[in-house]
Amino acid sequence: MESQSRPPKLMVRVKATMRVKRYSPRTEKTYCYWIRYFIRFHGVRHPASMGGSEVRAFLEYLAVERQVAAATQNQALNALVFLYRHVLDQPLGDIGEFSRARRPRRLPVVLSHEDVMRVLSQLSGPMNLMATLMYGSGLRLIETCRLRVRDIDVERQIITVRAGKGDKDRTTLLPASCISSLQHQISTAKRHLDVRLDHGRVPVTLPHALDRKYPNAGVSLAWQWLFPASRPCCDMVGKVVLHHIHPSAVQRAVKQAMKAAGLPRPGSCHTLRHSFATQLLSQGTDIRTVQELLGHKSLETTQIYTHVLGKGFAGVRSPLG
CATH class of the missing domain: 1.10.443.10 (Intergrase catalytic core)
Incomplete structure (x- = not known):
């Protein structure tokens, strides 16, 4: 009976919240990836015990060490904002300045x-x-x-x-x-x-x-x-x-x-x-x-x-x- 009274695990809550809000399966998969990555990056700490400084450090790592594209860094940020705002009910607020991945201006390839x-x-x-x-x-x-x-x-x-x-x-x-x-x-x-x-x-x-x-x-x-x-x-x-x-x-x-x-x-x-x-x-x-x-x-x-x-x-x- 005790196990039945425990609150659902974090990722179960994330998926349930996204489905209630009618996010697409692709977005659900992407957001879950970045949330898990964020947790592993900080030594498997629960996100509820972390906040803006940890999010900023993670985004810095993606831009500086991983050298991800700007769209990828923004995707990770969106996933974490969703987690804190809609799942943990503790909005991040202003997380301060962090290194932004560079967004190169490239023209699309077009065909005649x-x-x-x-x-x-x-x-x-x-x-x-x-x-x-x-x-x-x-x-x-x-x-x-x-x-x-x-x-x-x-x-x-x-x-x-x-x-x-x-x-x-x-x-x-x-x-x-x-x-x-x-x-x-x-x-x-x-x-x-x-x-x-x-x-x-x-x-x-x-x-x-x-x-x-x-x-x-x-x-x-x-x-x-x-x-x-x-x-x-x-x-x-x-x-x-x-x-x-x-x-x-x-x-x-x-x-x-x-x-x-x-x-x-x-x-x-x-x-x-x-x-x-x-x-x-x-x-x-x-x-x-x-x-x-x-x-x-x-x-x-x-x-x-x-x-x-x-x-x-x-x-x-x-x-x-």
Whole structure:
């Protein structure tokens, strides 16, 4: 009986708090990593017995000794702020000055339309469609993987991105050239659903507690993944479900396609999204429209693409012609 009265362990509390606040599984995994790292760094002391000075020392270590990127240091800081504010209920406050990891200003790699077409020609089937959507709709890789049948509006030529970065919804363009492939992919999703209904009724994973509110949503066509995983798996409570395709599989396929296309510079899935933005801006699309299509919180993030465009942007030309 005594063991049952003990408070839950720290990491159990961290995970429970993150799930109540609806953080993504990826963020949960990342924050847990940094919290464990912080605890080990300070000799396995409990965070409740530490505070701002220990956090500052840890961040200094990451920047000076580990020489991590600025984004990585900020990620660690965010994890610890979350721990102290939401789990331990003892906010850090001002932790003072510490060495900041340097954030180098680098321009994104972008491809010409012709180069993108060469890359796409090296892909087939769902991989081709996913890469095409990243370029033609400006989707992030994870947003593409998470598309469901209900997110595709062929009639209005709109794609709805649900719970994108920052847990925000937005709409973006559905290229007319993708309609036929998308309709084929939806038909494939329906066939796969029919097979699963005939062999055990395996549902797809659903956001939050939707499966309790709508018990049949997981086996309805609208909620099916557009790009499902090749086989079912077990979720966190041991239930057999069908997840979406893993992003790493798409990353490998696109990387191989770019290598086969003989590109002068290496790229990634995000290069296709970068290329979407620069193509729109070079055609004269308003930068705020591009910001909305990309789902950028800040216009400053979108403005980096104006530095990549060169003489064609907004009609500006060098005095030398």
